[in-house]
Amino acid sequence: MHKIALIALLSLPLFADFFPQTVNTSVKYVKGDTITLNKQFPVNGMSGVVIHNYGNGLTAITSRIAQTSSNESVALVSKDILHHDKLPTIKTPISVKDKVIGGYLYNNVLLLAPDADTYAKITSEHTKKWIHPDLFALYLSVEGEEKPTRENLARFAKKYQVGLVYIVRKNSAVLLDPISEKIVSEKSMKGLPAKGSFPFYMRFKQRDSGWFGSDVKGNYYHTMKSL
Template identity: 25%
Template sequence: MRKFLNKVLLVGAISLFANNLFAQETICYKNGVTSPSEIETTPLNGIVCKNQLSVNDMKKDGWNVLDIQIKTVDGKLNYSYYFYKIDSLKAAPKINSVNEKAEFSVRPIGTKIMNLENNKSTINVGNLIVGQTGIVVHIYDNDKRSIVANAKVISSNPNSSVVEFFSFDDLKQDALPITNRNVSINDVLVLNYMYNSSLLIAPNFDSFQAVRNEFKENNFIHSDIFAAKLKYNNRPYPTKEDIQQFAMEQNLGTVFFVLDGKIFVVDSKTFTILDSYRFTFDQKEQQIPFYTRVEDIESPFYQIAFIFGDEKLTYNDYYKKILGIK
């Protein structure tokens, strides 16, 4: 029974990873190779390769190699190629970023874990944002892989960065066991995991639509879904923890806040402000707690008193407090 449940968990992790990380991703493999010099022209097995496409064929079709696993079995070589394709991502926003320190993008960044000490690793990717997050993927034989941890950037310079690992709870279910596997050398680190799946907090319909039209790379879950959850829980004024919990449940990597003439892009796990953009919109109409078509979200008296105290905050002031900005 335990073995069956572990398989269910692994399949769930694979499904989550495959459906959401890149526009397309796959693993192709070839076992029993005796001539390594011919591997890039040899047809590979796998869902996409189908014993017809080689590494060179995949590259010509726009696929990129993120990782290669090579194992020796009975004197022969087993190759597994991890391919990804991001050609379906649309144009980046045309509005200007306020951030001048590091270039932000929702597109995933992949690299291998080559060192590990005190639950941290130094990677050869520089100019990252402290608080930027990702996941660590362990690749098993052939086309099996699983997410084993979250990762966050804790320091960065122009040439390298240090990431720290923490528990991946997005698949947590009381009825299923969790994996005991820890991060290990040669696992794959993928930064910006699910950054193109987002929640949008905006004060009115016009700003809500304008941001969605501007950030075409992002898939925005409708704010009505979040509002419905808040209504069910009698919480019309979402806390930071409410937003993070919802983002985890819906597998969202970023949260967009529209306030005070700017758009703030926030990592859903660390709540780090990844970037901000100047954004002109009509601020006369501000819907509390945010733009939604869900009406009459009632709140217990104690929550209103706890959040606002004796002073009722405006839309801008409320979310500034949540983001910790002035």
């Protein structure tokens, strides 16, 4: 009986709580845009980066990838890792033995919550590098967009090094990988406000109302369900 319990314990996913763990592995095989790894990611939808060693101590991130099935296969997402008009674009193809980090920057989290109390409670419970929602609110303002979408979250994540988006929905919470645009974790939640405000609070003069309790049009829980 004890042996069965031990086997069951060892067969659990690589993460025991809400947040998937970062995984370090390497490329085993490459065929087109499909890459086989030496160790699979703990959850489908997890994105990662490929790091190529050029020798002489020089390494660089060359590509973004995401796990697409429950095996060691992942798919190429993007080669647009870092764009700068004055820097050359990295064109190195993915090669066998390249290092891979799954869940890259997963410690950097943007939280979308229905009110300030929920935001404060969640951020106090987890030791993460929380990306302040002021920054995302300002980004949307500059982009001329009022509501979060998977598309603007992906753009924001690439620009500001966000690994996960923690989204509080009605009676639940999910973790969105903004690069793969897939949900990588989900759990139930209790004690949430019946009606939420958009999950940002702006302290800039041009938007004094803020987004926690703001007059931004739309239903919070309906919008979060669509993400």
